[in-house]
Amino acid sequence: MRASQKDFENAMNQVKLLKKDPGNEVKLKLYALYKQATEGPCNMPKPGVFDLINKAKWDAWNTLGSLPKETARQNYVDLVSSLSSSLESSSQVEPGTDRKSTGYETLMVTSEDGITKITLNRPAKKNAINIEMYHEIMRALKAASKDDSSITVLTGNGDYYSSGNDLTNFTDIPPGGVEEKAKNSAILLREFVGCFIDFPKPLIAMVNGPAVGISVTILGLFDAVYASDRATEMLVFGKKLTAGEACAQGLVTEVFPDSTFQKEVWTRLKAFAKLPPNAMRISKEVIRNREKEKLHAVNAEECSVLQERWLSDECMNAVMNFLSRKSNL
Numbered sequence: 479m480r481a482s483q484k485d486f487e488n489a490m491n492q493v494k495l496l497k498k499d500p501g502n503e504v505k506l507k508l509y510a511l512y513k514q515a516t517e518g519p520c521n522m523p524k525p526g527v528f529d530l531i532n533k534a535k536w537d538a539w540n541t542l543g544s545l546p547k548e549t550a551r552q553n554y555v556d557l558v559s560s561l562s563s564s565l566e567s568s569s570q571v572e573p574g575t576d577r578k579s580t581g582y583e584t585l586m587v588t589s590e591d592g593i594t595k596i597t598l599n600r601p602a603k604k605n606a607i608n609i610e611m612y613h614e615i616m617r618a619l620k621a622a623s624k625d626d627s628s629i630t631v632l633t634g635n636g637d638y639y640s641s642g643n644d645l646t647n648f649t650d651i652p653p654g655g656v657e658e659k660a661k662n663s664a665i666l667l668r669e670f671v672g673c674f675i676d677f678p679k680p681l682i683a684m685v686n687g688p689a690v691g692i693s694v695t696i697l698g699l700f701d702a703v704y705a706s707d708r709a710t711e712m713l714v715f716g717k718k719l720t721a722g723e724a725c726a727q728g729l730v731t732e733v734f735p736d737s738t739f740q741k742e743v744w745t746r747l748k749a750f751a752k753l754p755p756n757a758m759r760i761s762k763e764v765i766r767n768r769e770k771e772k773l774h775a776v777n778a779e780e781c782s783v784l785q786e787r788w789l790s791d792e793c794m795n796a797v798m799n800f801l802s803r804k805s806n807l
């Protein structure tokens with residue numbers, strides 16, 4: 479459900495009451511979401527390179543692009559909510575425990591009203607999935623499969639759902655060279671996709687914006703995919719599918735106007751979360767068990783093919799073109 483002005487004001491007050499400094503990166507995110515929610519897209523002249531603080535604030539705000547005010551307000555409230563709960567939880571852990579061990583670096587995870595929400599939280603990088611995020615998504619799914627929620631939701635923070643694999647993942651080459659990198663990537667990808675195949679509870683994607691690559695290909699493993707009409711899917715031939723086209727192809731369950739997306743979908747999810755949890759879980763188990771073995775076999779085959787393709791000139795050229803594109807400007 480979309481955050482009200484009252485929720486937004488409460489969140490602003492909550493920020494002042496935080497027990498611990500959340501750090502500069504989070505403070506910049508809060509600043510950017512506050513400005514986007516109250517003033518809309520960045521209207522601030524770009525500061526000079528030596529004006530470091532205002533340049534960092536400008537970058538944070540400008541990154542949000544044309545994110546609607548209501549969505550920014552919702553994201554602000556969600557961020558403060560997850561921040562407060564993680565800081566509160568850290569105040570309950572043993573002294574000296576590292577706060578990060580109770581939370582996530584690349585995700586926001588909340589659990590309330592019977593719904594565990596996993597939010598991809600690298601908006602400045604269009605929620606590109608780096609190695610850390612692959613592991614954190616698997617950790618969050620494992621926790622969600624055991625918590626007391628009935629359903630699990632995956633969505634994105636910012637104007638993108640996810641731009642797929644973080645292409646800088648390919649730049650961190652281990653001592654064994656690109657062959658070892660490709661092998662490790664295939665192992666990671668197979669484990670990652672396997673978590674979605676085996677997830678036992680109803681899993682819903684809220685595609686809040688454009689989705690690319692792996693963030694699209696795993697949608698087929700969700701039990702429902704609700705998309706904003708500003709979402710696009712980039713899959714084959716690099717062609718963008720509109721949310722409506724993806725729905726016609728059966729990749730998306732239902733498309734909603736962006737202006738009412740959050741409100742309409744959360745109303746529906748809260749109703750789903752009140753349904754008998756064991757009946758939902760067992761129904762999914764009966765359906766998924768029929769296809770699980772085949773899905774794992776296809777996953778293994780795909781990862782084996784990808785391991786070879788990642789070593790090809792086509793792949794390396796595409797990655798280098800992307801990573802060097804701004805230096806050519």
Ligand SMILES: CCCCCC/C=C/C(=O)SCCNC(=O)CCNC(=O)[C@H](O)C(C)(C)COP(=O)(O)OP(=O)(O)OC[C@H]1O[C@@H](n2cnc3c(N)ncnc32)[C@H](O)[C@@H]1OP(=O)(O)O
Pocket residue numbers: 602603604606607641642643644645646647663664666667690691692693800804
């Ligand atoms: C280890 C397991 C391996 C699994 C592999 C299987 C998965 C495969 C895939 O997912 S393939 C698809 C990979 N994704 C892409 O090719 C998309 C690349 N990104 C883009 O094409 C564009 O960024 C865009 C169309 C998504 C958005 O364009 P635009 O609106 O112009 O924004 P920017 O390009 O300026 O992006 C802002 C900022 O984010 C960084 N970024 C965006 N996407 C990625 C990405 N996928 N990997 C790394 N970084 C990304 C971009 O570099 C900018 O950063 P900067 O501000 O320059 O620091």
